[in-house]
Amino acid sequence: MKEFINNLKKFRFLFWELVKKDIKLKYRSSVLGVFWTLLEPLLTMIVLTLVFSELLGKGDDNFPVYILCGRLLYGFFSNGTKVALKSVRKHGTMIGKVYVPKYMYPLSAVVSNYIMFVISLIVLVGVMIFEKVKVTACIFQAFVPMLLILVMTMGVGLMLSTFNVFFRDLEYLWTVALMLIMYTCAIFYKVDKIKSASNLWIFKVNPLYSLIVMFRNAVFGRSIMASDGIVCDGYHFWYSLIFSIVVFLLGVLVFWRKQDKFILYV
Amino acid sequence: MEDNNKNPVNFPDKEVLKAPAPKKKKKKKKKLPPKVIVVENLGVRFRIQEQKVDSLKEYFVRLVKRKLNYKEFWALREVNLKIRKGDRVGILGLNGAGKSTLLKCIAGVLKPTEGTVTVKGNIVPLLELGAGFDKDYTGAENIYFYGSMLGYSKAFIKERFNEIVEFSELGSFINVPVKNYSSGMKARLGFSIATVVDPEILILDEVLSVGDAKFRxxxxxxxxxxxxxxxxxxxxxxxxxxxxxxxxxxxxxxxGHVIASGKAEKICAQYEEMIADKS
Structure with missing residues (x-):
């Protein structure tokens, strides 16, 4: 344990260098630079609003803001896990040469994406002002889902980066899985449009959906404990809290147990 | 591991005087320098799959067919070494003898299957110089990045930045992305970053032959x-x-076994004989 803390101190600088590198290189050769982070969700929001607002957008909540909330959270989860998945393999040559705490690679990938996610919240604020969404003190509760999604993405990222060392086709499998997760997150539709009660279990088991519901509640001035009409009050909070912590601990465990074998496979 | 990077030129003066030439050391044999690397009963076992399974699909196909066979193989076995401060140890051996496995164990990147490796002091590996660079980063950015990988602190790199650039002789190329470097330039930069720290233990893998004659x-x-x-x-x-x-x-x-150890000249003669016998 003492060794762990010493190592953390020694390689703290490396961690931030890795984060910085991810962000810097992502937009290095683009003209708009970091504005892409803002433009991309904005464009998706506009397209989805144009296509779906008549069909699926009826309700109390402002539809563009509704879409944007889901889209931003999902976007972070998707990018964060995708980059983390590849991170260990990407630094394979260095793993075989210099001793560096290996968890730095997936965790720095998640953190750099988290920073870009936080920057992209500017778009949400802009659209909320434009659409005149009423904000209450509940907006501060948005920190809860924002923190939980970071913990959850780290856990999933640690697990995926470990498995990807041993199984190279995981990358393609995860792309498919992410698509399924996206469609069950209710990003561009409202769950009360889903009539058939037998399919509603999907929204009870998807932890990312729980996080999005909480985030939307906070944005639209409700308590994060509020129900979405499917489950009881507080369900989404407790479910995503427990899920995030469990998945994080599991990720740490899997990574820690397997990290000594990475060098044999990368 | 201790954090020795902040003040790298911190060797006690006595030791600096004591170590220079091997001849002098003989006279002072009573007081041997401290051991810096102790390898005890080291063994590394690899599992080799006859055909490498590295996709989930294949893994399950083989799991169903019950064809997940592994062959076991010891890359190193019962290796014992004691290396003292100031020793310059050559590791000889044919391909596949376990040389790089041994170095990887000492560098701490490979965990041994059995036995222990104790290392005192910071290690700098000079293996395949420039392999850790990010090709889209400029030379200057890579100094910070690669330096942080070697465990240097930010303040230390800042302080030594000019020294690194100067030694690498890259001049204005330092602000060009590394993907546009020649292999010699990469090696020069890698060497300059790795050696700026005055490490206590240096791992060399035939890197003395990098760069042009002047840089060599x-x-x-x-x-x-x-x-x-x-x-x-x-x-x-x-x-x-x-x-x-x-x-x-x-x-x-x-x-995977140490079959001889001792004075460089004697061992090298034995090695030559060994090669002659085999061919």
Missing amino acids: KKSSKKLAKMMKKGVTVLFVSHSSEQVIANCNKAIILDH
Whole structure:
């Protein structure tokens, strides 16, 4: 344990260098630079609003803001896990040469994406002002889902980066899985449009959906404990809290147990 | 591991005086320098799959067919080594003898299956220089990035930044992305970053042959200076000439076992004989 803390101190600088590198290189050769982070969700929001607002957008909540909330959270989860998945393999040559705490690679990938996610919240604020969404003190509760999604993405990222060392086709499998997760997150539709009660279990088991519901509640001035009409009050909070912590601990465990074998496979 | 990077030129003066030439050391034999690397009963076992399974699909197909066979193989077995401060040890051996496995264990990147490796002091590996660079980063950015990988602190790199650039002789190329560098330039930068720290243990894998003749001379000079300061060197080579030129001690590895160790000249002669016998 003492060794762990010493190592953390020694390689703290490396961690931030890795984060910085991810962000810097992502937009290095683009003209708009970091504005892409803002433009991309904005464009998706506009397209989805144009296509779906008549069909699926009826309700109390402002539809563009509704879409944007889901889209931003999902976007972070998707990018964060995708980059983390590849991170260990990407630094394979260095793993075989210099001793560096290996968890730095997936965790720095998640953190750099988290920073870009936080920057992209500017778009949400802009659209909320434009659409005149009423904000209450509940907006501060948005920190809860924002923190939980970071913990959850780290856990999933640690697990995926470990498995990807041993199984190279995981990358393609995860792309498919992410698509399924996206469609069950209710990003561009409202769950009360889903009539058939037998399919509603999907929204009870998807932890990312729980996080999005909480985030939307906070944005639209409700308590994060509020129900979405499917489950009881507080369900989404407790479910995503427990899920995030469990998945994080599991990720740490899997990574820690397997990290000594990475060098044999990368 | 201790954080020795902040003040790298911190060797006690006595040791610097004590270490320079091997001849002098003989006289002072009563007081041997401290052991910096102790390898005890080291064994590394690899599992080789006859056909490498690295996709989930294949894994399940084989799991169903019950064809997940592994062959076990010891890359190193019962290796014992004691290396003292200031020793320059040549590691000789044919391909597949376990040389790089041994170095990886000492560098701490490979965990041994059995036995222990104790290392005192910071290690700098000079293996495949420039392999850790990010190709889209400029030379200057890579100095910080690569330096942080080697465990340097930000303040330390900042302080030594000019020294690194100067030694690498890259000049204005330092602000060009590394993907546009020639392999010699990459190696020069890698060497300059790795050696700026005055490490206590240096791992060399036939890197003395990088860059053009001029830089080779300069780098050999720098290494010689470091050796004078009492740095411990592990040098991997196939060539006994290079070992004699650079080392005072040597070991021979064969099929994962240390079959001989001692004075460089003696061991190199034995190695030559060994090769002659085999061919």
